Amino acid sequence: MTHMHVAGSIHADAVASAPHWLQLPEDVNALVPQLWSRTVRRGDEGGLEVGGLPVAEAVAQVGTPVYLLDEVDLRARAREFAEAFDGWRVYYAAKSFICTAVARWVFEEGLGVDVCSGGELAVALRAGVDPRVIGLHGNNKSVAELSAALDAGVGRIIVDSSDELDRLEELTRRRGTRARVMVRVTTGIEAHTHEYIATAHEDQKFGFSIASGQALEALRRCHESDQLELLGIHSHIGSQIFDTQGFEMAARRILGLHARVRDVCGVEMPEMDLGGGFGIAYTTMDSPSTPAELATSLREIVAHECRALDVAVPDLSIEPGRAISGPSTMAVYEVGTVKGVRLDSGAERLYVAVDGGMSDNIRPALYGAEYSATVANRASGALPRLSRVVGKHCEGGDILVRDEFLPGDVAPGDLVAVPASGAYSRSMASNYNHVPRPPVVSIRDGRLTTLVRRETLDDLLALDTGA
Ligand SMILES: *Cc1c(COP(=O)(O)O)cnc(C)c1O
Numbered sequence: 001m002t003h004m005h006v007a008g009s010i011h012a013d014a015v016a017s018a019p020h021w022l023q024l025p026e027d028v029n030a031l032v033p034q035l036w037s038r039t040v041r042r043g044d045e046g047g048l049e050v051g052g053l054p055v056a057e058a059v060a061q062v063g064t065p066v067y068l069l070d071e072v073d074l075r076a077r078a079r080e081f082a083e084a085f086d087g088w089r090v091y092y093a094a095k096s097f098i099c100t101a102v103a104r105w106v107f108e109e110g111l112g113v114d115v116c117s118g119g120e121l122a123v124a125l126r127a128g129v130d131p132r133v134i135g136l137h138g139n140n141k142s143v144a145e146l147s148a149a150l151d152a153g154v155g156r157i158i159v160d161s162s163d164e165l166d167r168l169e170e171l172t173r174r175r176g177t178r179a180r181v182m183v184r185v186t187t188g189i190e191a192h193t194h195e196y197i198a199t200a201h202e203d204q205k206f207g208f209s210i211a212s213g214q215a216l217e218a219l220r221r222c223h224e225s226d227q228l229e230l231l232g233i234h235s236h237i238g239s240q241i242f243d244t245q246g247f248e249m250a251a252r253r254i255l256g257l258h259a260r261v262r263d264v265c266g267v268e269m270p271e272m273d274l275g276g277g278f279g280i281a282y283t284t285m286d287s288p289s290t291p292a293e294l295a296t297s298l299r300e301i302v303a304h305e306c307r308a309l310d311v312a313v314p315d316l317s318i319e320p321g322r323a324i325s326g327p328s329t330m331a332v333y334e335v336g337t338v339k340g341v342r343l344d345s346g347a348e349r350l351y352v353a354v355d356g357g358m359s360d361n362i363r364p365a366l367y368g369a370e371y372s373a374t375v376a377n378r379a380s381g382a383l384p385r386l387s388r389v390v391g392k393h394c395e396g397g398d399i400l401v402r403d404e405f406l407p408g409d410v411a412p413g414d415l416v417a418v419p420a421s422g423a424y425s426r427s428m429a430s431n432y433n434h435v436p437r438p439p440v441v442s443i444r445d446g447r448l449t450t451l452v453r454r455e456t457l458d459d460l461l462a463l464d465t466g467a
Helices: 009-017 055-062 071-084 100-108 118-126 143-152 162-175 214-224 245-265 291-309 322-328 363-367 457-463
Strands: 048-050 066-070 089-093 112-115 134-136 156-159 179-186 189-192 195-198 228-234 271-273 315-318 329-342 348-354 384-390 399-407 415-418 440-444 447-452
Touching: 009 348, 009 384, 048 055, 055 066, 055 329, 055 415, 055 440, 055 447, 066 071, 071 089, 071 100, 071 291, 071 322, 071 440, 089 322, 100 112, 100 118, 100 447, 112 118, 118 134, 118 143, 134 143, 143 162, 156 162, 162 179, 162 214, 162 228, 179 214, 189 245, 214 228, 214 245, 228 245, 245 271, 245 291, 291 315, 322 329, 348 399, 363 399, 399 415
Parallel strands: 066 440, 089 112, 089 315, 112 134, 134 156, 156 179, 179 228, 228 271, 271 315, 348 384
Antiparallel strands: 066 329, 189 195, 329 348, 329 415, 384 399, 440 447
């Protein structure tokens, strides 16, 4: 349409082959601000900069692939949540990405930390996070993990099954202590980004179902147990959620349950957790809410439901992960090969193969997640071409960015940056094809700090006993 004058009709086929949400850019070098961490810009030479350091310089120091983390951005996002949700407690979901420095930063910015394994707990403790603001999650926590949490004195354990309650009562009895618990419930509301599914029974592994009565039973058991201190109900409805309608539906159900516990057990539980899942922008089609907008909506929802049920507003908490770590980090790769592939429509797609792939970002292969990309080492005067950024692994589904317009002169040796790669990328990375996992490097005020070093072939070979 209005962009046709830029590319000319020769690109009409390519535009027609792109998904509806992907616009042919007026300027292929332009950055869409919502996709990038806040210190990212194109420098005078046309290359990308983050934290005052050209990406090409960072790459010269640490190589590719690499995750470049914008410390100012991550801290600012953590702080914005803490400020917007003043009076609530905000727990950073460590599973999105954790290392000692990040745990320390979010704690310094006023957040607690949610962990869901002994490994994540060990990192949070090493970072000096106050155990009283650590929560332990998981649908199958081991005795060793529960013991480690009790030893550390974590502020809450989010219990997920009757077997876990048995284990926890046994462990606390032996120690002569009590455990502070929340009960994870399934509300029957599941968020799928833009839609919600509300079902009568919940066919998934997490939590105690409200509809079946198991949730009320578990809450009653915790309330009556001498070993357990019941804090309240916990609900997490999903991830990459863009509006508050699902939280409203969930809040209605869990506050209803909260009021039932008052009626049945005669106590108003002091706390309640609404979980995480706040969406971020991976592509131009995503428009996330700010923490301030989320806080306003969630406060209203809870106040409204509490009034309707005539219960006091409990102490609330939330657990954002992706919304803090995701946008802070770009993944940077080097292009190795470029291939034009003719599509049935007659258009051509550039397959831009880079030196990473599904081992450092499994999300496109795992859930069809969409990403964006730009050439990072230079600006280009070439026309945009419909492109697909793919990895180096032995799988056809090894795609990093399914659909993007990259400059038509993208070539081996160029650097490609993929924004919003801070959450569930390094934390889900594997050694598929015996590819060593990339480092995480933070940049601030022009200075680079390695937070997690690059894995080496020696690291990999060391695990193989050779027997
Ligand atoms: C994964 C998870 C979160 C964080 O989800 P994000 O989408 O990263 O915000 C929070 N709470 C629980 C219980 C989770 O499982």
